[in-house]
Amino acid sequence: MSTTNTTAADSRSRGKAPAGERVADWADGRLGIYSLAKANMRKIFPDHWSFMLGEICMYSFIIIILTGVYLTLFFHPSMNEVEYHGSYVPMQGQMMSEAFKSTLDISFDVRGGLLIRQIHHWAALIFLAGMFVHMMRVFFTGAFRKPREVNWLFGFLLFALGMFTGFTGYSLPDDLLSGTGVRFTQGAILSVPIVGTYISMFLFGGEFPGDDFVARFYSIHILLLPGIMLGLMVAHLILVFYHKHTQYAGPGKTNQNVVGMPLLPVYMAKAGGFFFLVFGVIALIAGLFTINPIWALGPYRADQVSTGAQPDWYMGFAEGLVRAMPGWEINLWGHTLVLGVFIPLVVFGLVLGIIAVYPFLESWVTGDKREHHILDRPRNAPTRTAFGVAWVTWYMVGLIGGGNDLIATHFHMSINAVTWFVRIAFFAGPVIAFVITKRICLGLQRRDREKVLHGRETGIIKRLPHGEFIEVHEPLSQEQLYTLTAHEQYRPAEIGPEVDENGVKRKVKGSEKLRAKLSKGYFGEEHQIAKPTVEEYKEITSGHGHH
Amino acid sequence: MKKLSARRRHPLAAIVVLLIALAATGGLYAVFAPADKAQADETAQSLAIDEGKKLYAVGCASCHGTGGQGTSDGPSLVGVGAAAVDFQVGTGRMPAQQPGAQVPRKKVIYTQAEIDQLAAYVASLGAGPSVPDEEQYDPAGADIAEGGELFRTNCAQCHNFTGKGGALSEGKYAPTLEDVDPKHIYEAMQTGPQNMPSFPDTTLSEENKKDIIAYLDAVNSDDTVEPGGNALGGLGPVSEGLFAWVFGLGAMIAVAVWVAARTAKAKKS
Incomplete structure (x- = not known):
């Protein structure tokens, strides 16, 4: 095809084609970019700020990779003991690992080193925070439904791997803070029954701390985990392209189309500009605010520890679980089972796992096998929204536990009281959040129904001839009416007749009963407010007894 | 003379001699002893x-x-x-x-x-530690790095890496050491006020105490240079995380809303 194009162009102009065209032709003959571009250049994306949360993550990830490459040029992943004679006076003559020394050198003696280090670290915190918010956006709008369950899992894996990539990176400088964190992790590994000690010995090449872990964490941090993450991110994006982007309900927007702007030129320009804005914000923060001042923390030594030793925020809830857990221990036949650490370790997996599998749980309850490209408003899925808020509450309670000492000192409270709050809120918080959120959602549904049927309250008070005061309601526009009533309402699943046509009793499985019960909890009479029907709307707007 | 010898056997003679002797010793003492300063x-x-x-x-x-x-x-x-x-x-x-x-x-x-x-x-x-002299706690000339190591070994577990303070049980706390007079830091180590253990000279020598004071002076005082910019209280990852969420992600979302609000207008055809 390209050959014919070229000859046609040649014959028209009777001269050589412009250089750009020739380069493009050359590339197309080898890479097939014409058909690729044709298929994707006009790809439509909907416009909404919440669809850009994923972009924040992608751009901060790119920034992390670029700055990380620069840092590897100067970082020595070695635990050899050396004496410091660099330019930071309060460390002069101290013995430290080469990893710590090279991080000090990056901070004080490498040109731009401290800024790059701070960009790298701030971007990591923002990357994880961005992924968290992006995941919650997807969750609360129901964007994880078919066909996007796999992409939800990819995203979840990116978040989980991001946590561990962040953790291994935080450990590399071998400073007193991160060393304490590594020790904490080693303790958690040791608490695993039977295999714990073996895994610990394997990971650290012997007893903690040994002199291997920095080099090992280094390969994991710069190669293994980011490699997997990069692959997952590409797959995530390919699936976004393949599935097409979801959109919020509105006039003209259906499950079959995407209403928005084309990738080229609009989104290329927007996304390109947004990248630089994200980079700018991170660089600004990194230029003005200190992060992880390892020079103030000092080199790691197993005999030293400081108060206020916390992991970065994304591991904070795990820290909180351990801090809140009573120090239970079982000693049997000369073996110790440290429940005080092992239970939080299991709960850590549980907290993360439960949000990962939720889409499958919901699709099992609804039994809905159709594709969904129109997003839900959170209020229109009260049980899901309540579940999500309960989960976020759970997570936040863990975070509070992780910072219990700072909360205690800054709000002049007893750390024991904060810890007890966390213990109780760990169980009670999600339940309370669930109930309250569901109530709020139902209230908002009632309000929507009211608005559809009776219009918007204008705030204008009118006095009727006979003295009565009424508030003037203004009917909604057709667009607004459509948007408020576009959602579909499920009916609760029934178990069906328990006897078949011959009167033989059918065996009802327990899972079936559970599903019916859950379905009732999701879509039963008191769990969603029926949206106004056309008849109701017509009856009311026809003007009988209605203001 | 005669008079004197005549009365030397008087019953009161002994008392008179004693009085004279007492007056003499007292007087001599008053004259010769370094009484002035001592008395003052x-x-x-x-x-x-x-x-x-x-x-x-x-x-x-x-x-x-x-x-x-x-x-x-x-x-x-x-x-x-x-x-x-x-x-x-x-x-x-x-x-x-x-x-x-x-x-x-x-x-x-x-x-x-x-x-x-x-x-x-x-x-x-009752006898106890006395107020230190200025030369005992003056940080000038002390080994800052050594002080840092001593601080991390002995103090950081309650007072944080650079003495920003931390929580203890039941509402007690290790206070921040920012801008505490070197004399008071010295005295606190010596006497162990409230929940703090004491570090007498047998545990932390005078030299060690001086090093610690010098370290705190270098990393936690008004003159401390923060090479990385505002230190966010020096409290570690909790304040950093909070900052990343509120200001980092907050700014990102504000920017995203701004970008999304600027939609290309469809051409009127």
């Missing part, structure tokens, strides 16, 4: 103790007992030494405002002269 010191000291006792009776006795013996509301002050008084009153912790988990640092209400008097009185109750 003694008076000043006892005056300070007297004045201190009066201040004590007004400001301290209700909790520590009229003689510093301690009551159910306050510990005995016998043997705590002048350094403890100088620390507790000099940082405003004493007199305490109200009972609680811990007595906080607050406005100092006594003048240094009054504090010295109180210290003199309490020191007179």
Whole structure:
């Protein structure tokens, strides 16, 4: 095809084609970019700020990779003991690992080193925070439904791997803070029954701390985990392209189309500009605010520890679980089972796992096998929204536990009281959040129904001839009416007749009963407010007894 | 002479001789002994103790007992030494405002002269560490790096890496060491106020204490240079995480809303 194009162009102009065209032709003959571009250049994306949360993550990830490459040029992943004679006076003559020394050198003696280090670290915190918010956006709008369950899992894996990539990176400088964190992790590994000690010995090449872990964490941090993450991110994006982007309900927007702007030129320009804005914000923060001042923390030594030793925020809830857990221990036949650490370790997996599998749980309850490209408003899925808020509450309670000492000192409270709050809120918080959120959602549904049927309250008070005061309601526009009533309402699943046509009793499985019960909890009479029907709307707007 | 010898056997002679001898020794002592200075010191000291006792009776006795013996509301002050008084009153912790988990640092209400008097009185109750001289706590010339290592080994587990403070159990806490007078840091190490263990010279030598003071002076004072910009309180990952969420992600979302609001308008055809 390209050959014919070229000859046609040649014959028209009777001269050589412009250089750009020739380069493009050359590339197309080898890479097939014409058909690729044709298929994707006009790809439509909907416009909404919440669809850009994923972009924040992608751009901060790119920034992390670029700055990380620069840092590897100067970082020595070695635990050899050396004496410091660099330019930071309060460390002069101290013995430290080469990893710590090279991080000090990056901070004080490498040109731009401290800024790059701070960009790298701030971007990591923002990357994880961005992924968290992006995941919650997807969750609360129901964007994880078919066909996007796999992409939800990819995203979840990116978040989980991001946590561990962040953790291994935080450990590399071998400073007193991160060393304490590594020790904490080693303790958690040791608490695993039977295999714990073996895994610990394997990971650290012997007893903690040994002199291997920095080099090992280094390969994991710069190669293994980011490699997997990069692959997952590409797959995530390919699936976004393949599935097409979801959109919020509105006039003209259906499950079959995407209403928005084309990738080229609009989104290329927007996304390109947004990248630089994200980079700018991170660089600004990194230029003005200190992060992880390892020079103030000092080199790691197993005999030293400081108060206020916390992991970065994304591991904070795990820290909180351990801090809140009573120090239970079982000693049997000369073996110790440290429940005080092992239970939080299991709960850590549980907290993360439960949000990962939720889409499958919901699709099992609804039994809905159709594709969904129109997003839900959170209020229109009260049980899901309540579940999500309960989960976020759970997570936040863990975070509070992780910072219990700072909360205690800054709000002049007893750390024991904060810890007890966390213990109780760990169980009670999600339940309370669930109930309250569901109530709020139902209230908002009632309000929507009211608005559809009776219009918007204008705030204008009118006095009727006979003295009565009424508030003037203004009917909604057709667009607004459509948007408020576009959602579909499920009916609760029934178990069906328990006897078949011959009167033989059918065996009802327990899972079936559970599903019916859950379905009732999701879509039963008191769990969603029926949206106004056309008849109701017509009856009311026809003007009988209605203001 | 005759008169004298005539009366030397008088019954009162012995008494007269004794009186003369006493007067002579007393007079000679008064003339030759280095009496002037000693006497003046003694008076000043006892005056300070007297004045201190009066201040004590007004400001301290209700909790520590009229003689510093301690009551159910306050510990005995016998043997705590002048350094403890100088620390507790000099940082405003004493007199305490109200009972609680811990007595906080607050406005100092006594003048240094009054504090010295109180210290003199309490020191007179029993031997204890005295107020250090300036050369003992002056950070000039001390080894900052060594002080850092000592601080991380002995102090950081409660006071945080650079002395920003931290929580202890049941509402108690290790206070921040920012802008604490080097003298008071020295005295705190010596006397171990409230929940703090004491570090006598046998544990941390005078030199060590000086190093620690020099380290704190370098990393946690008004003149400390923050190479990375605003240190966000120096509290570690919790404040960093909070900042990343509120300002980092907050700014990102604000930017995203701004970008999304600027949609290309469809061409009118």
